[in-house]
Amino acid sequence: MRLDPFVGAYLVDPAQVWRRLLDEPDRAHHDPDLGLWLITRHADVRRALSDAQTFGNALTLAPIYDVCPEAMEIIARIDAPPTTAAADPPVHPRTRRALRVTFANTPERVEHRYGAIVRRRVDELVSRLVARPGGRADLVGEFTTELPLLVLLDILGVPEEDVGRVRAWGDGQIALIWGRPDPAEQVRLARDLWEFWRYCEQLVRARLVAGPSGDDYVSQLLAYRDGDDEVLTVAEVSSIVFNLLVAGHETTAGLLAHALDQALSDPGRWRELREDPRRIPAFLTETLRFAPAIDGWLRVTRRAVTLDDVTIPAGARCLLLIGAANRDPAVFARPERFDPHRTDADGHLSFGHGPHFCIGAALARLEARVALTRLGQAVPGLRLAAGHRRSYKANVAFRAHRSLPVVVDATVPSGGPAAAVAG
Template sequence: MNTITGCPFHAAGAVDAASTAAESFKPYYRPELHAALEQQRRHEPVFWSEEIGYWVLTRYEDVYAVLHDGQRFSARNTSLPVTPMHPDALAILKEGGYAPTGAHSSLDGDVHRRIRGVTGQVLNLRDFIKLEPHIRSLVAEAMDRIDGKDDVDLLRDVNYELPARVVFKLLGIPEADIPHVKKWAGMRSVIDFSPSTYEQQIVGAKNMVAYWQYCSAMVHDRLKNPRDDFTSRILAIRNGDDSVMSLGEATNHTFGVAFAGHETTTNQLTNTFRTLLQNPDQWQALCADPSLAANTVEEGMRYAGAVIGWRRTALEDVEFRGVKIPAGARIMLSFASANRDEDVFENPHRFDIRRKNARKQLTFGNGVHFCLGAPLARLEMKIVFEEFAKRFPKMKLAQPDEARHMHTFVFRAPSALPVVLQ
């Protein structure tokens, strides 16, 4: 039985060489993260990260097992702010009426099943497919807007807005409101998934209140003036019955969908485009055969996933690979590591859009919390890669490529993607 010191939950025990390596492990995203995770995966696949205060699981088998075990592991901390909220920020949220009931990803048991039973009737492949003509129109519009330019920031000029315009159509948010809602929603990433300063928390709290009030107003408007959109449809399913879904929950999940439905897709599009252009043979393979676009989506999520880690809480004492993790401990599921596990993916550090088992990637999660918006994200990205491969086969990365990323151990979120189109 291995025991490791240095954690408030640890029993006394010897510190071995692998534990010393874990002490220097940096969990926040950086280009060197995958090499560090490979060393941990090989030599100490379960370890304590002092920097973030989490046990980290790096092997695919272990991560997959936790995602499928709602009895021993709770999802309640998936959106827990990395830096505890300052009382001043909490006061802003309270005074603004911000009253979250929990995101899909952080609900457990019967509550999760009840909420997902409602939202899953609206967020499903059948309904997403109806959006395909709209998505293709948006992609064509975006390509027309940049065509003829020499240098383009693909993140700023295409990827930032396009996924938002798709999900906001689903939500019935007017085009004129998109810049405001995108700004408000973006501050949640800073609050929940990155160490935040006092100033960031104050600004973030104000934006989250504005966003919450916008969603609350939408719910009350749809009660009186129902439309064919997400909020109207969940209210129709609710049919005035709080035991199905309360009005607060309706606001909460309108709020959540408007965030989750575009931020991750924006980041994933950018990560995959960068990886394609860093591997010109793969970009040319896609340009020669755009039917590879669907598998390109999967391989991009495996190799350069926008979600690099997800969180759980142990509800009882558990053990992985001889390491005891006590009840109450916080656990980080390293998707970035699991997606490059040598036991599952042959030659995992090679980006290969023809990889046969790329769809085994865990970036969308798995089990009962599997991302409800995954079919829509897959459809959007497939269309984007198909159309860009046809229109811009000579596209390449602008040099030097000095990509910067958000300081977070949850997302791989780049700040720019400069490219040369011709």
């Protein structure tokens, strides 16, 4: 069984491929081109995400293909210790504790710690859009990728003038690990990644010298560490920052783009959200299920695993197709239907499951909720540009829109036909 994430059907409509895989009698499929085992069913993906003894994270952030020697030599110099999505026990429970204590991860804590930042940044970006009513905009370039990055830089205390560099580094890391760059591109992206790592090290070192008295996240992590390498080493602090800057940016950008795409491709949905913003959280949950920002994630088997008639050997890399699991008919009624009123959407696996469950889930939800609420108030006539065709960046893990062209219209629509959106 093959899955080609880089061309054709999968790039336009991955759900067709997920459906086909889910209909197969085998619970795991080896894809010889990708060199990955594909796991699709909800129960199996859920188990693989949470059973750290059997499915390890050591290779989760390692490129999915054989990197050319020149790029490999550069990557090998990046001595970031595993702390988050690449860490296994016994390290992960310790670094996870640090994340849990220092990063707000419940709706109440997120509101208290980051609510003002989120609202300020949303208002700023919405005002920019409103400043050109009747105009055209690309929500991906001007809103969905901007908001999570600006919020994260504020939380971490990263200077705003570095926004362009951090954005490019994040995009590059995702392409290097889960894309299919040619060797020359691999070398360029590996150099960028090395520079990104050095940047995070320097950021942390500068805070260390200044003393951990600030209220930014880096200072809080250093205060938590309190000079004790047994709690966290300085390199681990840098590695957490390095991971957060990508984990908290591209993912939330994806949620925002998928949510706006779903909301705007049906004027009835957009009207419902505008008129009753209390519906937004359920709408976001259904967006997470139906169109996850990360629809494939990696594990490596630490021992052989048998799923009915199929045995995955030890040391095999597995692609957990979260997008497919979220449409498993064993768990979700009429899974192919986007239905913001469904009651079973909470079973989605889009934030992971178990010990590595997304630490930023509550922040991502807050950002998306505030963004949709404010857009609905300020730009009620927002609509997708007619004839827009969905297309996504070629990637095994992240499903990111290339663009989301819209008409920015601040007048309240009187009803009318939906914009023609294909794909």
